[in-house]
Amino acid sequence: MSRKTGRRLFWAVSMFLCLAGFLLSLLLGPVRTTPGDLARFIQNPDRVRAAIFIDLRLSRAVLAFLVGAALALSGAILQGYFRNPMADPFVVGVSSGASLGAVLATALGFEAAVFGFSGPGLLAFLFGLGIVSLVYALSLRRGGFKVETILLTGIAAGALASALTTFFLFMRSDSYDQAVFWLLGSFQLAEWGQAATIAPWVVLCLLASVWLARDMDLLALGDETAQALGSPVRRVRKAFLVMSALLAALSVAVSGIIGFVGLVVPHWVRLLIGPGHRTLFVASALAGGTFLLYCDLLARNLLPAELPIGVITAAVGAPFFIYLLHKKR
Amino acid sequence: MAPNITEILFALGLGGRVVGVTRFCDWPPEAKAIPKIGGLVDPNVEIIRSLDPDLVIAFRGNPLRVVERIGKLGLPVFILDIGEGLDNLFPLIERIGRVTRTESAAAGLAAKLRARVETVDAGLRGVHSRPAVFVLLYGQGLWTCGGESYVNDLIDRAGGTNAASSLPKKWALYKRERIIKDDPGVVFILARSASDFAAGRARFARMPGMDGIKAVKEGKIYELDENAASRFGPRLVEVLDRMAELLHPERFGGRT
Numbered sequence: 001m002s003r004k005t006g007r008r009l010f011w012a013v014s015m016f017l018c019l020a021g022f023l024l025s026l027l028l029g030p031v032r033t034t035p036g037d038l039a040r041f042i043q044n045p046d047r048v049r050a051a052i053f054i055d056l057r058l059s060r061a062v063l064a065f066l067v068g069a070a071l072a073l074s075g076a077i078l079q080g081y082f083r084n085p086m087a088d089p090f091v092v093g094v095s096s097g098a099s100l101g102a103v104l105a106t107a108l109g110f111e112a113a114v115f116g117f118s119g120p121g122l123l124a125f126l127f128g129l130g131i132v133s134l135v136y137a138l139s140l141r142r143g144g145f146k147v148e149t150i151l152l153t154g155i156a157a158g159a160l161a162s163a164l165t166t167f168f169l170f171m172r173s174d175s176y177d178q179a180v181f182w183l184l185g186s187f188q189l190a191e192w193g194q195a196a197t198i199a200p201w202v203v204l205c206l207l208a209s210v211w212l213a214r215d216m217d218l219l220a221l222g223d224e225t226a227q228a229l230g231s232p233v234r235r236v237r238k239a240f241l242v243m244s245a246l247l248a249a250l251s252v253a254v255s256g257i258i259g260f261v262g263l264v265v266p267h268w269v270r271l272l273i274g275p276g277h278r279t280l281f282v283a284s285a286l287a288g289g290t291f292l293l294y295c296d297l298l299a300r301n302l303l304p305a306e307l308p309i310g311v312i313t314a315a316v317g318a319p320f321f322i323y324l325l326h327k328k329r
Numbered sequence: 330m331a332p333n334i335t336e337i338l339f340a341l342g343l344g345g346r347v348v349g350v351t352r353f354c355d356w357p358p359e360a361k362a363i364p365k366i367g368g369l370v371d372p373n374v375e376i377i378r379s380l381d382p383d384l385v386i387a388f389r390g391n392p393l394r395v396v397e398r399i400g401k402l403g404l405p406v407f408i409l410d411i412g413e414g415l416d417n418l419f420p421l422i423e424r425i426g427r428v429t430r431t432e433s434a435a436a437g438l439a440a441k442l443r444a445r446v447e448t449v450d451a452g453l454r455g456v457h458s459r460p461a462v463f464v465l466l467y468g469q470g471l472w473t474c475g476g477e478s479y480v481n482d483l484i485d486r487a488g489g490t491n492a493a494s495s496l497p498k499k500w501a502l503y504k505r506e507r508i509i510k511d512d513p514g515v516v517f518i519l520a521r522s523a524s525d526f527a528a529g530r531a532r533f534a535r536m537p538g539m540d541g542i543k544a545v546k547e548g549k550i551y552e553l554d555e556n557a558a559s560r561f562g563p564r565l566v567e568v569l570d571r572m573a574e575l576l577h578p579e580r581f582g583g584r585t
Contacts, residue, residue, distance in 0.1 A: 031379040051378045051402050188374075189398050305371055 007273050014286050018065075021293040025061035026053055028301050060190035063198075064296040064309075065289035067187075067251045068261055070202045072288020074247035075262025076269070076280055077209060077240050080216045082147055088263035089248035092150065092241075093131040095259075096158035098252035100165045101127030102182040107168045120182060121194075121253040128249030131157055136241065150241075184308030185258035187296050194254040201250055205243045206285055212236055213278035220275075260313040261288055264321045291317075330372050330387045334409065335360050336562035337425050338386075341434045348380045356556060356564070371395075378402050384428065411561050413499075414482045418565060419443055442566045446486065449573045452580045453488045460576055462489040463503075463513040463544070467520040467529040467555065471503040480558060483565065487572035489515065509538050515576060516544040519555035526552040551575050 027033055031052060041049040074089040081087070089095070101123035104110075110119040135157050139149040165183075209216075215236040218226035227233045251258065265288040266280065273283055292309075295316060299309040335354040338347055344359055349366040364380060367373040369390055377385060377399055387396045388409040400406045407428045411421060419439040426435020462484050466472040474480040475496030484491045492511040493503055516533065520526035530550045539545050553571065557564035574581040 030373050030376050047403075048379060048381050052375055055402055056375050056378065188371075189394050191398065191401065305367065306373070 007279070010269075010272050010283065014283070014290060018286065018290040018293070021290055021297070022058075022061050022065075024297055025064075025293060026057050028297060029057055030300070030304075055192070056190075059192045059195060060187050060296065061293060062192075063190040063195045063254060064187050064292045066195060066198055066202050067255050067258065067289075068265075068292025068295075069206070069285035069289035070198065070247040070251045071258060071261040071292070072265035072269075072284040073202075073206060073209065073281060074244040074251075075288075076266035076277075076284040077216075077244040077247075078262075079266055080219065080277055080280075081237065081240050081244070082151060083220060084147075084151075085267065086263075087151075088259075089244060089251075090158075090257070090259065090262070092154035092245065093135055093158040093161065094128045094245055094248040095252060095257045096161035096165070097131030098124040098128035098249060099183055099257055100161040100168075101125070102252075102256070103165050103168045106182075107171065124182070124256075125249050125253035127161075128252055129245060131161060132241070132245040132249075180308060182256040184310035185256035185313075186299070186306065186308050187255055188300075188306055190254075198250045198254060201246060202285075205247055206281065208239070209243060209281045210278055212239060213276075213281055216240065216277040255309070257310065258292070258313055259310050260317040261292055264317045265291055267321065267325075330366070330385070330391050331369060331411075332356065333411070333560040333562035334386050334388065334425070336560060336564065337422055338429070340438055340563045341422075341426060341429065341431045343429055343431060348382050349377060356560075372399075374398050374402070378404065386425065386428070413477060413479050415446065415479060415486055415565065415569070418561065418563075421561070422563075438563065442563060445566050446569065449486065449569055449581075452573065453577065456488050456577060456580070459488060459490045460514040461492050461511055462515045462517060462576070463492045463508055463511065464517045464519065464553075465529065465533060466500070467518055467525045471505065471508070472500055473503045475499060475501045479561060479565070483558070483569050483572060487569055487576055489572065489576045505536060505538065509542060512542050514543045514547070514549060516550045517553045517572070517575075518550060519553050519558055521555050523552070549575075 026038060027035060029052070033052070037049065038053065041053055071089055075087070078087040078089060078091065079085055082091075102120040104127075105120040105123040110123065132154075135150060135153045138153050138157075139146070215226070215231045215233075218229055218231045219233070219236070221229075223233050248262070266284045269280055269283045269287050273279055292313070295309055295312040298312045298316070299307045302312075330351055332351065332354045335347065335350045336356055338344065339357050339360065344357070347360070347363055350360050350363045351372065352365045352368055354360045354363070364376070366376045366380070370392055372391060372395055374395065382404065385396075385399055385404050385406045386409065387399075387406055388411050390411075391408075396406055396408060409421065409424065411417070419442065422439045422442075423432075423435050426432045426438075464473050464480060464484070466474075473493045473496075474491070475498035476491070476494040477497060478499040481491045481494050485494075492508070492513045493501065496503075518526055518529045518533070520529055533539060533550065534545050544550055553568060554564075558568045570581075
């Protein structure tokens with residue numbers, strides 16, 4: 001199979017799976033509904049079905065798709081940025097910072113909603129971005145701008161934030177049930193406001209990353225070579241780092257920490273359609289969104305009670321990832 | 330969205346109008362047949378919406394964000410602040426009566442329960458001995474109820490002294506050495522069934538050092554219905570009656 005037909009197949013299959021995922025998300029839920037119910041609802045909407053199909057299921061599916069796209073894109077950017085396949089949105093400390101923010105908000109009883117975010121969501125967003133800025137500032141001061149320094153500072157700052165998170169959880173053991181859904185992610189409380197808050201940013205970052213994709217390709221040759229070939233390396237790097245942190249922090253703010261999507265999805269996509277960043281970014285976003293859509297379907301339908309979605313992403317993602325890696329060799 | 334709310338609604342004669350309960354709502358038995366909406370911390374918004382209730386009664390133990398989400402779907406939600414201490418039971422019943430427009434039934438129920446509590450109070454007037462009581466929650470470890478729990482209040486009202494009342498918590502793990510030091514005269518085991526109670530009693534008595542304490546020597550280990558005692562509803566008064574009978578048989582008909 002030539003690379004070109006392979007790519008066409010990838011796009012066709014992803015689009016199909018994505019649409020099928022949305023349809024399934026509308027039909028499956030704790031309240032039993034049939035395709036006939038959906039058809040009757042479209043012809044003749046009533047209040048209860050409108051709430052279930054549109055306010056609950058569709059908003060949740062859209063949010064899951066957006067978050068999946070944001071995380072996968074963020075991961076694809078960072079793997080290019082660090083020239084390291086182990087990188088993911090959370091390695092620079094976004095996740096640990098964000099969970100610290102969320103747990104702190106819960107512990108302080110800061111629950112009210114502001115700008116479409118819940119209290120923990122807002123603090124998660126601010127702490128997530130805050131820790132990345134801190135890591136970036138610390139790495140700069142170490143003279144020059146080395147990728148390894150960012151990586152290591154990120155891991156250290158992340159460990160510190162995790163320690164504080166555990167401390168607050170320990171002090172307020174009664175908020176633990178709630179915190180689990182932050183630490184492993186959930187779309188339980190999805191609503192249109194959240195989707196509307198993050199959608200413009202996801203689209204904007206996707207367009208910007210596609211526009212800068214050429215420079216990302218050059219970075220793969222090394223910073224000096226890229227500079228020599230006329231790429232404004234420092235500015236490009238800064239732009240990509242800001243975008244990836246923004247995408248990850250927004251995702252955490254609406255849904256908690258969902259691991260594995262940002263790490264694994266760009267890998268799948270790279271194995272299937274090659275390393276060119278322009279297609280990689282778009283394809284990762286599509287595949288990441290679709291992947292999370294199906295994971296959320298499992299999270300809310302597998303058991304009578306809701307599962308945190310992080311359990312599903314890891315349980316489904318890891319074996320498939322190992323399989324792909326071995327097949328490649 | 331809590332078992333005690335379900336119990337109060339049934340006690341007010343509203344059982345037929347309850348369209349959804351949590352998976353923990355098993356009293357009265359009729360409640361088991363009502364559609365389940367999930368648990369206390371994980372009520373399912375979609376199921377609640379599909380039942381299309383006229384009113385959702387939540388309490389502070391339900392996650393606020395889930396409750397807000399239900400409100401945003403256009404359902405009227407009432408959030409109860411459930412207090413601690415027996416005296417808060419009557420206002421709670423009256424509040425539920427107000428939001429469900431059954432004020433007179435609620436006032437009647439509250440008055441009836443209050444009268445029973447007052448009967449116990451009257452029966453205990455002038456009692457000098459207040460036996461030390463240790464409450465054990467059946468299960469792993471020595472879980473007991475501290476000074477902030479309403480069980481502590483119940484023991485107090487029934488003429489006893491909770492050994493663990495100095496612990497500033499609702500539920501707490503107790504130390505074996507402290508039980509031996511407290512030397513309680515009576516042990517209540519909160520159990521769900523007679524077999525759980527028997528197992529709990531056997532295990533308690535077998536623990537090293539326990540054979541010396543008064544309650545074990547005198548065989549004063551009694552069962553309390555965990556289901557009734559752990560819910561802040563009308564059945565607390567039954568628990569109170571039973572505690573008073575067990576602690577002061579000389580005043581309450583002598584049934585032990």
